[in-house]
Amino acid sequence: MKQNQEKSITDILTNMNTNVSPTERVVSATAGGALLAYGIKRGDTFGILLSIVGGGLALRGATGHCQVYDAMDIDKGEAPTNKRLANKKSATYQNGLLSGKVHVKKSLTINKSQAELYAFWRNFENLPKFMAHLESVKTTDGNKSHWVAKAPMGTTVEWDAEITSEQENERIGWKSLEGADIPNSGVVEFKPTTNRGTEVKVTLTYEAPGGALGAMFAKLFGEEPSQQVYGDLYRFKSLMESGEVISVEGQSSGREPQAKKAAA
Structure with a gap:
């Protein structure tokens, strides 16, 4: 029994077959390279640990192989041929770090009317x-549009996305169509406040590249969608109220944006 276990561990450590999806490879390589560089820059004990983790992630991205997946009988590089194994993989992805669904909710009060904010947002371009x-959004017909993001x-x-629900001056709901690089859906709502202004609330659901683990690394390096939505809402507020866009890069979601401005 012990000999079989040792052989199994050896197989796991030496097997280099691709078992990581292309999207996860990009996430692993990006996060790994960033951690490696940051760890080297720190130069202390914690930095060494970060560099080791980063190197492992970078290797995972470069080779397309994950020993942890090996040990768990997970292969995202190829379609599973065994139904029982497919069910096991599905359960693994639906729970814990491999789960891909991420939910984001952010809101902000803007000193403009519902009608003004709705009209500007409704023109997706x-x-x-x-x-x-976002690099570009092109409307393809009344309810459908094509999106390109960095x-x-x-x-x-x-x-490609389509509008799924709409109430003039109040809400716009959407979802991506089949074949999207990152499946997503959501709604933006425009609610009048008791004081002057309108509360703009964005609710977003998306499939995180590389699952929740990818979202965790994205958050660490400022690329996670809750941070993006936070920044986007502040830029929207600035644009609608002053005609200029305030930069919020480097800010956490708990702080006000800096007064640095850029031309809209």
């Missing part, structure tokens, strides 16, 4: 003016 990670390592992701 305006969105890249304050959404930093991704790590100078790449882009694209998807």
